[in-house]
Amino acid sequence: MNGLMMNWQLTLDKILEHGNRLYPHKKITTMQPDGSLFRYTYADLYRRAKRMAKALVKLGVAPGDRVATFAWNDYQHLELYYAIPGAAAVCHTLNIRLFPDQLAYIVNHAEDKIVFVDGTLIPLYQKVASETPDVQHHVLFNAPREAKDALPNVLFYEDLIDDSDEDFAWLCTDENLAMGLCYTSGTTGEPKGALYSHRSMFLHTIGENAANALGVRESDVVLPVVPQFHAMAWGLPYACVASGADIVMPGPHLRPQPLADLIANERVTIAAGVPTIWNALYYELKQNPRDISCLRALVVGGSAMPRSLIEAYESQLGVNVIHAWGMTEMSPLGTVSIPLKAHEALGVDEIGRELPWDGKTMGELQVRGPWIIRQYFKREPTRDYITEDGWFRTGDVVTITPDGYMTITDRTKDLVKSGGEWISTVELESAIIGHPKVLEAAVIAIPDEKWSERPMACVVRTQEGWDLTDEELQEYLGERVAKFWVPERIVFIDEVPKTSVGKFDKKVLRRQFSEGQLG
């Protein structure tokens, strides 16, 4: 027997309608390419999103069509986050950090019909456009009229807005409809697309706004530095409007000085971004202090923020750091690390240490839930990423404490299996990095007849440490890790190759060293 409750679909138009109804005067502030601040309200966002949705339909966008964006965090991109799904189309965010050939692959694979391009990014996008002949329109914003020939079939964003009107009924009437598409910039294989539904993103939004998670409130002023062009800006464009928070968009200004100004001047209460950004901001704030007492949470994710930086923010700047973890395939929020009540009596630097870690048991993390993908776009679900019983394999190797605190120790594919025992490359790299003469280190597995696999260390020496030798490093490691972890083979390289998003690209190292071509 079913319940007798209303059939109310979890679609994203509801979030914008709610924001416009309850909080029409709340503010959205964008730092424009020229550095000036553009301000408008939720009511403006609502009206323009409706106009744009109607314009898309007029352009021939049909339900399910993919419409791409190539843009910074600004009010236009925010409008597109609502207008495209509101037209029952799929908002496909293109990662501006990818290489042109990757982008062209993705646009063609997604069969994007229209691509919205920020004027400041035209030079970056031109190489993509020449390889994606099936795109019907390129719509420019933050661009002068003269840019009309910079890409094929150019339209101007503001023309579409002007020629449209607000008499439009949202077309997203079913919560299972696709609303967003985001490709992972995976370090192996071709990029793979996560195809979000209205339902999954709606549930992600209210999950994110739970008091136990980020808990965005009406009284907050949120600065999403995390880009809208990747991982949906951690869902903040929806979480903010759902809760009525003021929004501050940095546009292309990701340097520490403008970010610090925005935080101080706009009285930001929650700022979200990757550790690199917050590392730079920390030094800016130390050198040029500002009143950032407004900031109640610095949310960090994307990669691990060093403990020392977290402690520096908390003890020296009085800023509460909240570490999150997620994946594109998870919409993207997976975990938010908030101290438990039982931790209240503990100092910051004691957290973890005083907990009853079970600690050593490592395993692959598999996840399940309403905002996790069940398969990639236009790819069969295969056992390498979906288990037989329906769990998504993250590829992360983790430990979890009895209290539910998770530590990512490795990626499965980066583990080394030596003589039946696992060696964590992440831990081994940490140990190597600890040597004062080492700047960077990447450990990969190399085939070994006796042990099946052995770790090999690719090490970048500091300028002063040019004289570091294999033996010296092995001796150092021997005192710090298990004997069988110490790599027999150490190569000194000039630089660890990196992916477009700045992660170590071990694929390149493997290609280089698995065939014995030692440097």
Place this chain on the structure above:
Amino acid sequence: MNGLMMNWQLTLDKILEHGNRLYPHKKITTMQPDGSLFRYTYADLYRRAKRMAKALVKLGVAPGDRVATFAWNDYQHLELYYAIPGAAAVCHTLNIRLFPDQLAYIVNHAEDKIVFVDGTLIPLYQKVASETPDVQHHVLFNAPREAKDALPNVLFYEDLIDDSDEDFAWLCTDENLAMGLCYTSGTTGEPKGALYSHRSMFLHTIGENAANALGVRESDVVLPVVPQFHAMAWGLPYACVASGADIVMPGPHLRPQPLADLIANERVTIAAGVPTIWNALYYELKQNPRDISCLRALVVGGSAMPRSLIEAYESQLGVNVIHAWGMTEMSPLGTVSIPLKAHEALGVDEIGRELPWDGKTMGELQVRGPWIIRQYFKREPTRDYITEDGWFRTGDVVTITPDGYMTITDRTKDLVKSGGEWISTVELESAIIGHPKVLEAAVIAIPDEKWSERPMACVVRTQEGWDLTDEELQEYLGERVAKFWVPERIVFIDEVPKTSVGKFDKKVLRRQFSEGQLG
């Protein structure tokens, strides 16, 4: 095109599994009938709920069957909130404040198969049991063995737990399944049942836990004084477990002294109940002060808490009062009144006054959403409560400010339409109550040939005000309300008749006075 996200059903077993997985050591404390405190953990709740769910299936409960409870707020009732829906059956909470004939009607209408009865309530329930022959089992808890003949077909709760085990897979595999049933104690017509689904209650739970709403957190200690036997204890049994909060259950102890002790001794951070309870608690705390600095929110609903009492709590006791509103048909939370950021600079007693109220426009409130009923149990949806376009008619007359703050001014059926103009009986009653010689007043509509309807005032005089006359009161009102609001007919009565839950029963007054039988 649909999204490619996991099919993860929003069912309540997920909440208990989450609570048990993340917070197995969090505490549930119950004040038992004898006044002693019984303490156990989420892990205990989980194990016993599983055992009870399995026991229900063994007793022959099939998916969709209704299983009723007649109980206070305690750990057993909490277990039933999970065990019954976990067996895919419907947890039907019986309101212990109703009269036996109403209860018998409800049990028979619901076709309850099993009724769980708290030992302290057996005398109340005996009259019901004699009129409900189709109930197969009465399961007792908090009851001695000697009670086995007090009701037909008695089983003992702890026997069911003992004879069962935890090897049980939850049966609620579809989010649309019915999970709960609650009848409204309406002042007109027969009681009507709201049939909640897993999906609606799950969404209600995460809505309630939004930082903008009640925002229950893991660090909270929650005291639900609002009864589980009506309106699902405002969803707190689910909201608490979903967030990992400690739970304090008062059992039958609803007097101010034990409640004050529980708040102070258990360090309660959120307490939820009706104004009557908090009124009594206020005087207790004034007379016998306790350290209640732990309390971060006193949540109030059910009826309007007087402004003076809110101010007294906030200014004298330092307690933040959060006023909520809802209905059984709304799962029940409808609104939670939280100051906006724009109010931060205002003193408590200024809120509202300084807002740009549009103010005077009254209208019937209609609601829509994923946790609102679409029809009553075993009743056709009729236009008197569901509009043609699918909105639920609350019967409340409200004003809403531009900021979205709602004030309930009346019930539609209590409005008086006089000469084409509306007269608010609530406002008129407030004006009458303002007279120093008046103790209580109820205004009803009576038919009038000229004006169609006219208000009639039923007034209870104070002991000292025995000499109040019609003329004196009319003169007083003439200076305070519009001329046409002043009632020509005023009757002095000994007492305003009340319903089982303490609300004015105007139905009785109408019956008495619509036929001209003036007192």
